[in-house]
Amino acid sequence: MTRAHSPVASQRRVLAEIREAREALQLTQKDVADALDWSLSKFVRIEGGQVGLSITDLKALLLHYGITDRDRVETYVQMAKAGKQPGWWDAYKRTNSPEFVKFLGLESAAVILRQYQLHLVPGLLQVPEYTRSLAQKSSGDPAFIERKAKLRAERQRRLEDGDLQHFFILDESVLHRRITDVDGWRLQLHHLRAVAQQDNVTLRILPYQAGWVDGMQSSFELLQLSEQPNDLFLNLERPDGDQFFDDVTGVVKAAEFIRIFFGLEDAALSAEETPALIDRTLERLDE
Numbered sequence: 001m002t003r004a005h006s007p008v009a010s011q012r013r014v015l016a017e018i019r020e021a022r023e024a025l026q027l028t029q030k031d032v033a034d035a036l037d038w039s040l041s042k043f044v045r046i047e048g049g050q051v052g053l054s055i056t057d058l059k060a061l062l063l064h065y066g067i068t069d070r071d072r073v074e075t076y077v078q079m080a081k082a083g084k085q086p087g088w089w090d091a092y093k094r095t096n097s098p099e100f101v102k103f104l105g106l107e108s109a110a111v112i113l114r115q116y117q118l119h120l121v122p123g124l125l126q127v128p129e130y131t132r133s134l135a136q137k138s139s140g141d142p143a144f145i146e147r148k149a150k151l152r153a154e155r156q157r158r159l160e161d162g163d164l165q166h167f168f169i170l171d172e173s174v175l176h177r178r179i180t181d182v183d184g185w186r187l188q189l190h191h192l193r194a195v196a197q198q199d200n201v202t203l204r205i206l207p208y209q210a211g212w213v214d215g216m217q218s219s220f221e222l223l224q225l226s227e228q229p230n231d232l233f234l235n236l237e238r239p240d241g242d243q244f245f246d247d248v249t250g251v252v253k254a255a256e257f258i259r260i261f262f263g264l265e266d267a268a269l270s271a272e273e274t275p276a277l278i279d280r281t282l283e284r285l286d287e
Contacts, residue, residue, distance in 0.1 A: 011083030
């Protein structure tokens with residue numbers, strides 16, 4: 001399931017492999033840094049993915065860990081090279097934070113995406129009219145608004161890949177929080193109805209009648225980047241900016257939110273019941 005063609009997936013995989021090799025030898029990060037005459041901060045940043053991993057440094061690490069099999073070394077080298085290839089998200093480096101650009105790469109690489117939204121239609125499910133209306137709340141600059149719309153469209157291309165699975169839970173309030181004019185809102189609701197019919201998309205609504213459900217306080221997005229159960233990334237939305245969890249402690253946090261997501265699923269309408277609720281909302285628009 002790992003998306004070998006994704007630069008982000010390739011980079012994460014090679015970093016995970018060398019980290020596991022170190023841990024198997026029961027070496028600390030300081031042990032390795034001292035042995036290779038590197039600063040500890042350099043090694044921590046390399047292993048954490050904060051800086052690039054050069055082929056020279058990769059080979060030095062593999063040799064130190066006793067990994068000398070030619071085919072295995074070459075596999076890691078090719079993964080490291082693949083991780084340096086540009087992705088479509090690199091075009092947005094000048095207009096977005098490094099953290100968000102990294103998130104775009106991870107989202108693009110994910111084989112399974114799970115998202116709960118408390119307030120808004122998820123970006124992956126927005127029609128352009130909805131995206132533009134949201135962007136106008138932040139800026140009246142036409143160029144800014146069009147960049148937002150273009151970025152949303154780029155992100156949504158992953159929905160076209162039938163091998164990638166998407167699970168969305170929307171609070172019922174999302175269906176009633178009108179962001180656009182009536183015509184735009186009708187388009188958005190019809191789009192939700194249509195995308196819910198895709199084989200690789202499961203859309204469910206958490207109805208008002210569900211009452212209080214643990215974890216419903218904040219919107220979040222969970223990315224599973226391979227078939228490995230701990231290959232997870234969590235984006236937790238907050239009023240002061242999204243919080244990303246992408247390290248060892250982040251895996252624990254992401255696993256906690258997987259359980260929260262499953263609890264929200266249990267309380268939500270089924271995928272078969274959800275379209276009927278959207279239809280009722282559409283009918284009220286025409287009254």
